[in-house]
Amino acid sequence: MPRSGAEARRRLQQAALELYRERGFDQTTTAEIAARAGVNERTFFRHFPDKREVLFDGESDLRAALTRAVAEAPHDLQPLDILLRAFRKVEPILEGNRPFAEPRLEVIAATPALRERDLAKAASISEAVAEALRQRGVTGRLATLAAQTGWAAFHQAIHDWIEDPSQSLDVHVLRAFDDLRALSVTASPAQARPGD
Template identity: 75%
Template sequence: MPRSGAEARHRLQRAALELYLERGFDQTTAAEIAARAGVNERTFFRHFPDKREVLFDGEADLRAALVRAVVDAPAGRGPFEVLLCAFRKSARNLEDNRPFSEPRWKVIAATPALRERELAKHALLVDAVAEALRQRGVGDGLADLAARTGWAAYQHATQAWVDDPAQSLDAHLLRAFEDLRALSATAFPERAQAES
């Protein structure tokens, strides 16, 4: 039996992930997860409200950390510099948890209900980051656009890191934001030409 709450939580997460990979998310019950972890079902529900949340544990902490990093960033930085700094800080945690993150992504990708849940969690995160940018004085529309674009760059970097783990997530993040800057610096045709 696990001796601490943190140990039980970790064992439940590991057991859930193993079972989801073996049987699939829909075919796995909370009772089976608890049994695999060596705890009772009541202990499972003391740690997680449902079997989906095992895979999304830490999302609220990530959201709070990103908001804090955006709000606390030095004055004078533009929205993308602020976001890059915040995402680089959060990337360290993701890199440290890679053994859990990669199989987690596989389970989510294979389960439509989990993909939907992940999109909802990401929307909350983007909204919180946009609000943090507004607190820094960034206008409403620009804050929303920067948060959505920055999050897309973060997700792009994360996927590149999964595909190419030889480079750090930090290196992929830097490249994604450099590419974003390059895209935004691309000259656009005259408005009159675009409208014709």
């Protein structure tokens, strides 16, 4: 039996991930997750509202850390530099959770309902980051575009890091933002217009 709430939560997450990989998300019940974790189903629901949220635990902490990092960034930075700094600040949250990250992504990729939830969570984080940029004076449209683009680069970096763990997440984040900047200078708006 887990001795603490944090230990029970960790065991529930591990049990859920194991069962989702063995049986599939749709075929796994909360009762089975609780049993494998050595707790009762009531304990499961004290920690998680449903079986999807087991895989998205920490999303609110990540959102809060990102928005705080955006708010605390030096005032002379451009929006993408603010975001790069913010994503680099939250890297330890993800690095500490790496053993859970890779199998979690596999389960999400294999389950349409989880992919939908993942997109909704990403949109929520992106909007929170955009609002943090707006609070710094970045105009609405540009704040939204920067947040969505920055999140896409960060998401790509995480996938690259999972596929290539020989390099740190920081290396992958820096590369993704370098690639993003390179994309923005490869063609002028006049060159990009169709029919020219």
